[in-house]
Amino acid sequence: MHIFANPNRFLGIARPLTPWLAWGGVLLVAVALASGLFLTPPERLQGESVRIMYVHVPAAWLGMGGWTGIAIASLMQLVWRHPLAAVAARAVAFPGALFTAICLVTGSIWGRPTWGTWWVWDGRLTSMLVLLFLYIAYIALADASSDKGGSSRVAAIFGLVGAINIPIIKYSVDWWNTLHQTASISLTKNTIDGSILWPLPIALIGFSLLFGAIVLMRMRALLAEARIEARLKRMADA
Amino acid sequence: MKAKHQRLVLALVAVAAIIGAAFLAMSALKDTAALFRTPTEVAAGTVPTGKPLRLAGMVVPGSIQRDPDGVTIRFVLTDEGATAPVTFRGITPDLFKEGSGAVAEGKLGTDGVFVADNILAKHDERYMPPQMESAMKSEKDKPVTGGAGEARP
Amino acid sequence: MNHWPFIIAAYAITIAGLIGLTLASFAAMRRAEAAADAIRKKP
Known part of the structure; x- marks a missing residue:
């Protein structure tokens, strides 16, 4: 578990891995979106608008996955005092927030021609908006902590407590009457016809790889800034 | 440790x-x-009249009628338990169809008819291409509320 | 209603957001790692 505690070991893996994740992600996303735009049929009810699924669903999964990552990193920081945990959580925050925002915006765009409205305060949409607000609060808290490498315990506790929202989002469509549909894909079932479904896993993997590359880049930047701060401190003390 | x-x-x-x-x-x-009430709740009498709220269900096939004035439409919403009549003056969304889900925004009248001032369409979690749907229809003779997911629009 | 303007808008926002985030993260990383390397060389 502590193999990455020494940043140099982490960097030794992160540096070569970053371009692979980035280019792999770009390639798969390009294939998935081109397929979703030109190779798949429209849906019997939703028509062409179903193609928005290939950007909206990955954004939703990564927005939620991002906060899950923050919660796990926060747990590792608080329980195991893992030194890279706080850095990882901070690196995930803005990308996670951006994907959540993309989910909300693309969802709204999808809603207008299908449901007939840009927005409705149902359980799914409201809880996703709450997630965006939680991200913004988390980013503010994490930035307020004075040292870059550093472990703000308040931010970590917030990251952990905020995870309460993730099962709420997931089960919102089952628990409450919502305008948003129930899940098409789960561990036990799939109700999307294969001809429409196939670019979606490619998109999910592609967006995830790209997300990974972005998080690694942000972690590397935070670690470099921590090294600079430490060096300046040593030089000042000398 | x-x-x-x-x-x-x-x-x-x-x-x-x-x-x-x-x-x-x-x-x-x-x-x-909950975003909306259901026809079963209307039948049970738990939905207040005169208050703005939403009512959702599946549009009963064959129930959409246009009034002689050309603007008002009438249709019936159902969940598996009950049905509820709705009237609406205005433009319906593209996805508003018989056999598909709809959400009516408006008020329940004392006569039991829901007067809607806005209609939203609600689609379920099943996605299929158009050819598949017509193939399904010609092969099977489906009852009004048959099929997985149709009770939950 | 023609759906294609909605599709294009959704894809454009997603792609623009992704490209922006990737480039910004990359630039920040390069800047920070270059500064860290430079300061390491200082006596």
Whole structure:
């Protein structure tokens, strides 16, 4: 578990891995979106608008996955005092927030021609908006902590407590009457016809790889800034 | 490592408590957070008249009628338990169709007819290309509320 | 209603957001790692 505690070991893996994740992600996303735009049929009810699924669903999964990552990193920081945990959580925050925002915006765009409205305060949409607000609060808290490498315990506790929202989002469509549909894909079932479904896993993997590359880049930047701060401190003390 | 062990147990208890609180809160808010009422609730008399609210269900096939004035439409919403008549003056969304889900925004009249001032369409979680749907229709003779997911529009 | 303007808008926002985030993260990383290397060489 502590193999990455020494940043140099982490960097030794992160540096070569970053371009692979980035280019792999770009390639798969390009294939998935081109397929979703030109190779798949429209849906019997939703028509062409179903193609928005290939950007909206990955954004939703990564927005939620991002906060899950923050919660796990926060747990590792608080329980195991893992030194890279706080850095990882901070690196995930803005990308996670951006994907959540993309989910909300693309969802709204999808809603207008299908449901007939840009927005409705149902359980799914409201809880996703709450997630965006939680991200913004988390980013503010994490930035307020004075040292870059550093472990703000308040931010970590917030990251952990905020995870309460993730099962709420997931089960919102089952628990409450919502305008948003129930899940098409789960561990036990799939109700999307294969001809429409196939670019979606490619998109999910592609967006995830790209997300990974972005998080690694942000972690590397935070670690470099921590090294600079430490060096300046040593030089000042000398 | 006793201290670490203690911290882990504390953290897990905290996480369990948080998730428990979440489900408790959701359970308490179940009815207030519901976006719409259902025809079964209308039939049970638990839906107040004269108050703005939403009513959702599946549009009963064959129930859409246009009034002689050319603007007002009437249709019937159903969930598996009951039906509820709706009237509406205005433009319906593209996805508003018989056999598909709809959400009517408006008020329930004392005569039991829901007067809508806005209609939203609601699609379920099944996605299929158009050819598949017409193939399905010609092969099977489906009852009005048949099929998985049609009771939950 | 023609759906294609909605599709294009959704894809454009997603792609623009992704490209922006990737480039910004990359630039920040390069800047920070270059500064860290430079300061390491200082006596």
